[in-house]
Amino acid sequence: MSSALLDEAARIAREFDYPADQVNHGVTEYIKQSNEGLAQENTTLSQIPTFVTAVPNGTEKGLYLAVDLGGTNFRDLFTFLARQIEAFLRIHHNEHFEAHLRRRRDDGNHVVDLFDLGFTFSFPVRQCGINSGTLIRWTKGFNIPDAVGHDVCALLQSAIDDLHLPVRVAALVNDTVGTLMARSYTSPGETGTLLGAIFGTGTNGAYVEKLDKVTKLQHMKDAHYDTSSGEMIINAEWGSFDNHMSVLPTTVYDDELDADSNNPGVQMFEKRVSGMFLGEILRRALLAMHNNPALGLFKPSKTSKVSLPSDSLFYRQWGLDTSLLSQVESDTTKNMVDVKAALKDHLKIEHPSETECQAVKILVHAIGKRAARLAAVPLAAILIHTGKLETDEIVDVGVDGSLVEFYPSFEAYMREALREVPQVGVAGDKKVRIGISKDGSGVGAALIALVASKDE
Numbered sequence: 001m002s003s004a005l006l007d008e009a010a011r012i013a014r015e016f017d018y019p020a021d022q023v024n025h026g027v028t029e030y031i032k033q034s035n036e037g038l039a040q041e042n043t044t045l046s047q048i049p050t051f052v053t054a055v056p057n058g059t060e061k062g063l064y065l066a067v068d069l070g071g072t073n074f075r076d077l078f079t080f081l082a083r084q085i086e087a088f089l090r091i092h093h094n095e096h097f098e099a100h101l102r103r104r105r106d107d108g109n110h111v112v113d114l115f116d117l118g119f120t121f122s123f124p125v126r127q128c129g130i131n132s133g134t135l136i137r138w139t140k141g142f143n144i145p146d147a148v149g150h151d152v153c154a155l156l157q158s159a160i161d162d163l164h165l166p167v168r169v170a171a172l173v174n175d176t177v178g179t180l181m182a183r184s185y186t187s188p189g190e191t192g193t194l195l196g197a198i199f200g201t202g203t204n205g206a207y208v209e210k211l212d213k214v215t216k217l218q219h220m221k222d223a224h225y226d227t228s229s230g231e232m233i234i235n236a237e238w239g240s241f242d243n244h245m246s247v248l249p250t251t252v253y254d255d256e257l258d259a260d261s262n263n264p265g266v267q268m269f270e271k272r273v274s275g276m277f278l279g280e281i282l283r284r285a286l287l288a289m290h291n292n293p294a295l296g297l298f299k300p301s302k303t304s305k306v307s308l309p310s311d312s313l314f315y316r317q318w319g320l321d322t323s324l325l326s327q328v329e330s331d332t333t334k335n336m337v338d339v340k341a342a343l344k345d346h347l348k349i350e351h352p353s354e355t356e357c358q359a360v361k362i363l364v365h366a367i368g369k370r371a372a373r374l375a376a377v378p379l380a381a382i383l384i385h386t387g388k389l390e391t392d393e394i395v396d397v398g399v400d401g402s403l404v405e406f407y408p409s410f411e412a413y414m415r416e417a418l419r420e421v422p423q424v425g426v427a428g429d430k431k432v433r434i435g436i437s438k439d440g441s442g443v444g445a446a447l448i449a450l451v452a453s454k455d456e
């Protein structure tokens, strides 16, 4: 029985193989879809112009506010945010704040010296300027239909004004853009950062594009922005790459996850790559083996004294957190002590047999590795598309998110796939410098507020 279990785990694992030829198909298709997104609206890759036209070099200084709404930081509505801003100002900048209020009283309603705030809002937004944009759709499991189609900066500004706070929403910031800016601010050397990428709850990236390639800007007649750099940061919204599934790999577990999600048919790339989904893919694969009477995974037998309580999160949709994958993948112990601890901590599964632990390891490895190899697709495509590998310079990339930070070898597997793309190869991979850009969404938002306030 135990060898049947491992055979089946290996068979399922093979379904998650994502070989070099598929990586290359993915890259070709990504470049195609990204060019479509630069030319027109309503494409799979949204390629949203951010109206941020320069990256910082580390010399910028000033006092700016940053608010971050997205992923696991998401809490509640705009009034709540405005109240938090007020509380923050009172605690950290009370003197400045009181002076604003005094002047506001003295000058009638004339407000001077506003705090400039960068608003990190990590959902797809159609931007029409640096501090305005309408929500296209919610992602990452959020769904507040009323907000779709509204200008999220205006919503926040109006909640701030209701509380008479001396704050101007100066910039709308996607967390990937923030990551790019923050990385560029701190990265070593003169080279600006090319790409900011997130592999956390969701996945997405923003990169520096030549303005003349963003042909859809010609249709945005009332957009105004600084053209002197000849560049603009583009928020790719790559979570929705290949939503029509022309090149993305799939398994029955991916298909079922999608069908049971609150947004079937969209964010198809993200559903194979990011933290919110990898645990659920694994759970579904393990559940299929558990429900197969010939395998008996996590069912007590002559060879296994395993116990799996009926209230275990194993039986609950979204019940398996992706941090379990990191714990399992990092286990190098002979008796799989860490795998056992992870199964117990996350799923209340006790006394699994070594074979059962081995089966879990096989699946975790396959799912994690496919995600990391998929992550190479947008990276390779952007390197090729921007021509950045054609010079001798280092290409700097900032990344953030628990998956890339904590999943062992995520970067190594991503680079392995990158080298399998002939236009990148070993030489190209060597030029790519990847660095973690911690809390980029916060620092980057303040940097963009700074850039935006200079534009005024």
Ligand code: ADP
Pocket: 070, 071, 072, 073, 199, 200, 201, 202, 274, 275, 276, 277, 279, 321, 322, 323, 324, 325, 326, 327, 400, 401, 402, 403, 406, 407
């Ligand atoms: P954000 O919500 O801002 O993207 P994170 O980058 O922390 O925040 O991502 C949270 C996601 O990462 C969750 O889906 C969670 O399951 C997953 N996660 C948390 N810890 C780990 C870990 N150690 N390894 C892999 N994934 C993790």
